[in-house]
Amino acid sequence: MSTSALEALGSRPLPFLRSSWPWRALAYLLAGAVFCVVPLVVAALSEVLPGWGAVGAGIVALVAFGPFVARFERWRMRLVDLSPVPGTRERRREIGLAVLTLVAFWWIDLAIVGVAVGGPLLLVLSPVVQPEAAGAIAVAASFVGIALVPVGAYVLTAWAGARAAMVRAVLAPERAELEEVRRSRARLVDAFEVERRRIERDLHDGAQQRLVALTMTLGLARLDVPDEAPLARTLDRAHGEAKQVLAELRELIRGVHSQVLTDRGLAAALGELAARSAVPVTIETDLDVRLPPPVEIAAFYVAGEALTNATKHSSATNITIKVEKSRESLLITVTDDGHGGADPAAGTGLTGLADRLDVVGGRLTLSSPPGGPTTIRAEIPCA
Amino acid sequence: MRVVIAEDAVLLREGLVSLLERFGHQVAAAVGDADALLAAVREHAPDIVVTDVRMPPGFADEGLRAALELRRDGLPVLVLSQYVEQTYAAELLETGTGVGYLLKDRVGDVKEFADALDRVAAGATVVDPEVxxxxxxxxxxxxxxxxxxxxxxxxxxxxxxxxxxxxxxxxxxxxxxxxxxxxxxxxxxxxxxxxxxxxxxxxxxxxxx
Missing domain, CATH: 1.10.10.10 (Winged helix-like DNA-binding domain superfamily/Winged helix DNA-binding domain)
Structure with a gap:
């Protein structure tokens, strides 16, 4: 099943002719006839008003009808194009579309319907409409007319599809579409980040504090029990287990959200990351300013993922994280001396990184020849 | 010793008070945010301060910043942190001796904690083993x-x-x-x-x- 008239044109002739697309195209184009009312009204006004008055009325009509024309065009586009038209609602574009429709499209629509439908129809009906022609010629003309019906269907569908594509280009330029997708992804990522912070806060304020209080209570209780009492061993065990849970919870919370990143910025947070890394990490940075939170979070994420990858897969013995800030972007380079051969297609890690960077308009480049070294570079705009 | 405690979680604050009293210290004040801590120190002139890092109103590093301010007057401070941050440890240690930086978990080991408190008050430097x-x-x-x-x-x-x-x-x-x-x-x-x-x-x- 095709999703638009233009796409349907590409299918094989018989299925295409049997499909609803030519009929949809016809309905689409005929609906344009309503616009002939506006030029007629303006023409009628020019009889009453002086010349400039009619021009003024025309302009007023364009501005006033712009949104209605646009809404009508969006609505009927569903006849020939099933994918939704994202809404930009730019006044300028709507008026532009109104001008295009009222000045040109409506009569081209009707002219094409006239040629593509009327032409074959007239030929088919020639024995009726041209009784003066010789019988054989009229019958031949009828056959030619029947043969031209499929051609008419193609012409109708082609123009309807092209017209819809033009309307779409005016109402929803591709750039706006991509921009909207990017913004919506950025909103999603922001929402996740807020949620992670909330989870971290809740765990910190709730479970973690209670567990610390619990270990303290157990510790105090232990003071009152002589070492040789059987209760002492039980208390020691409970104490040890509570501390273990606390340590695990701490690691969990740290993975959810880096508090030091929020408090002290990227350089400090990378330092913590390096401190916890199993493989020695050198950090080279002269970054001494705070960057917008989405940039810091994305950069931190890149460094974290790159470290995890290097540690898990590359048998690296040395990792370098370099952070450089230029006027309009942040460049973060992670190099390891492992065996290389990292394949973006193999796991979700690198793809996830690229996706995560895409949200902030950043780019990821990877160089990982077999034998190493592996270099991951991320560039994040931060004007 | 006279101690001022700053910790925003009530449960923990009260636990710390009873712990310190158990070891014979006198808790001059137990407060819940950094500003109150600075005010309490001015009012009570304690021998040592025990403070959390993360406190109201911003829940960032208010406690640490307050601790650094108190350290400028040479007051012994023991900072409790929910997790180890090298940056914080380095900032505290640069203020000289009579300072401590411990994971909050360590208060569960009550004897060791009380011991660490005594050492910081006596001018020693105590860094969490995890650091x-x-x-x-x-x-x-x-x-x-x-x-x-x-x-x-x-x-x-x-x-x-x-x-x-x-x-x-x-x-x-x-x-x-x-x-x-x-x-x-x-x-x-x-x-x-x-x-x-x-x-x-x-x-x-x-x-x-």
Missing amino acids: VRQLLSRRRDPISRLTPREREVLSLIAEGRANAAIARELVVTEAAVAKHIAGIFAKLDLPPTQDGHRRVLAVLAYLTG
Whole structure:
């Protein structure tokens, strides 16, 4: 099943002719006839008003009808194009579309319907409409007319599809579409980040504090029990287990959200990351300013993922994280001396990184020849 | 000792009060945010302050910033942190001796915690073993030149232990400890001086180097 008239044109002739697309195209184009009312009204006004008055009325009509024309065009586009038209609602574009429709499209629509439908129809009906022609010629003309019906269907569908594509280009330029997708992804990522912070806060304020209080209570209780009492061993065990849970919870919370990143910025947070890394990490940075939170979070994420990858897969013995800030972007380079051969297609890690960077308009480049070294570079705009 | 406590979680604050009282200290004030801490210190002039890092109103590092301010007047401060942050540890240690930085978990080990408090009040420097462990696992130069035994000794120095205590802990003679310490100082390029501050410098070498 095709999703638009233009796409349907590409299918094989018989299925295409049997499909609803030519009929949809016809309905689409005929609906344009309503616009002939506006030029007629303006023409009628020019009889009453002086010349400039009619021009003024025309302009007023364009501005006033712009949104209605646009809404009508969006609505009927569903006849020939099933994918939704994202809404930009730019006044300028709507008026532009109104001008295009009222000045040109409506009569081209009707002219094409006239040629593509009327032409074959007239030929088919020639024995009726041209009784003066010789019988054989009229019958031949009828056959030619029947043969031209499929051609008419193609012409109708082609123009309807092209017209819809033009309307779409005016109402929803591709750039706006991509921009909207990017913004919506950025909103999603922001929402996740807020949620992670909330989870971290809740765990910190709730479970973690209670567990610390619990270990303290157990510790105090232990003071009152002589070492040789059987209760002492039980208390020691409970104490040890509570501390273990606390340590695990701490690691969990740290993975959810880096508090030091929020408090002290990227350089400090990378330092913590390096401190916890199993493989020695050198950090080279002269970054001494705070960057917008989405940039810091994305950069931190890149460094974290790159470290995890290097540690898990590359048998690296040395990792370098370099952070450089230029006027309009942040460049973060992670190099390891492992065996290389990292394949973006193999796991979700690198793809996830690229996706995560895409949200902030950043780019990821990877160089990982077999034998190493592996270099991951991320560039994040931060004007 | 007279102690001022700053901790925003009520449960924990009350726990700390009863713990410190249990060990014979007097809690002059127990407050819930950094501003109240600074006010309480002005009012009660305590011997030592115990403070959380993360407190209202911003729930960022208010407690640490307050601690750094108090350290400028030389007041002993023991900072409790929910997790180890090298940055915080380094900032605190740079303020000189009489300072401590411990994971909050350590208050569960009540005796050790009370002991750490006493040592900080007496002018020692106490760093959480976790901080030291992270540093030792990461550093290569010049820390990599230390022998495992010397690392052990250094981590105990970081916890603020005196030579005698280190000797007890490692079950060696005090002379052996002194020998290890001399080795550490030499490998970290800390020239011999009369200043006991070299012990702190050795720890600082990890944190800031």
